[in-house]
Amino acid sequence: MIASSSRSRSLVPSAMAFAIPLPQGFHPLHRNQCRLFLCRQSPSIASIPSYRPRQSAVSAQENGSSQTSSEKTAPEGITASSENHMESSLAPAVSMPKLYDAWFEPDHELASQACCAVDRAYSSGVRKMELQWPTVPNLEEIEAGTKLNFEFGKQVSRNLGMATQSDYPLIKRYLAQFCNLYWAKRIASCESFRDRTVWALSCDDVSKNRAEGYLENVRPGSVRNPPKKGEIGKDDVVMILDPRDTSAWVKGAKLLPQGGEGVVVFLNSQFNETYGLTGPRNGVLKGTEPVYFLKRVTRGYVFRSFPEPWLAYLEKPDMSVEVVGEFEKLPKLSEIAKVVREVSNNRYGGFYNDRYVRGFGGRL
Secondary structure, three states: OHHHOHHHHOOHHHHHHHOOOOOOOOOOOOOOHHHHHHHHHOHHHHOOOOOOEOOOHHHHHHOOOOOOHHHOOOOOOEEEOOOOEEEEOOEOOOOOOOOOHHHOOOOOHHHHHHHHHHHHHHHOOOOEEEEEOOOOOOHHHOOOOOHHHHHHHHHHHHHOOOOOOOOHHHHHHOHHHHHHHHHHHHHHOOOOOOOOOEEEEEOOOOOOHHHOOOOOOEEEEEOOOOOOOOOOOOOOEEEEEOOOOHHHHHHHHHHOOOOOOOEEEEEOOOOOOOOOOOOOOOHHHOOOEEEEEEEEEOOEEEEEEOOOOEEEEEEOOOOOEEEEEEEOOOOOHHHHHHHHHHHHHHHHOOOOOOOOOOOOOOOO
């Protein structure tokens, strides 16, 4: 059986560690068989308590609760393991959007959740917002291409009026750039923004002029060649698409005139010079709030929807997700990654929950 090959022998300690009786005829080289078998039979999974909903911060405010976030104690079922981190087995008030249906019409759960978070933040007085999620369903494979990314690109091309044979090659070639414009259009339809002019300023050199006429209240432009002084109204929305270097963040924040109800939104920064979860927060960027956040970490995700806590999600071998940690304040990237990685290693070992292992869960 398993001892018949050198590769199989290396798997014996992992199987013994889980104390799993191997069925007759089982062979670990069968595609995904070993990985899913361990997932289903692991005693740790069977012992997971069932989810129970908890009251969100929004609900607490609506019910007239006087308890502030700094006074909040760990609710039943949550054990505080540090000042900021709490391990939770309860269902969050706002759950992470479903992979990967949330990107697609007609439900469009991701855009709907983001808009709700934006509206809550705006009504709470937030005027500098950071929004981040994978621009396409399979962001790590955007250069190689996947079926999901191809289907999403077709959706974007239709929404931007660029589905013709002459226009679609631009979408295909500059997928991330046009997808960010698409997301800007979605956010511009939020209740708080729909009656305003939304300036969607890209940090790249790709012209978006072919989408004009389909952008409704969105006006595309460039951070490098921004609108002239006086063009942006004090109540407008300035949206910076994929800001990376700190100078783009600072320049975007300074574009909005003072004295109005205008908003600056930093959308889908793929990386930044802080090397952390969020973008820079110094100087004119002080007070920038991460309003809606979905970012991949090792073997899981970090998720936040304003004004809820930060949640660490474990992505399991069957692609389902589970909350394994909660942070009341903005955590460090290393803190989130450590929580998710430790739960994954303790439950599945260091090998059986790797999405990139060929034949054992390579699933994109």
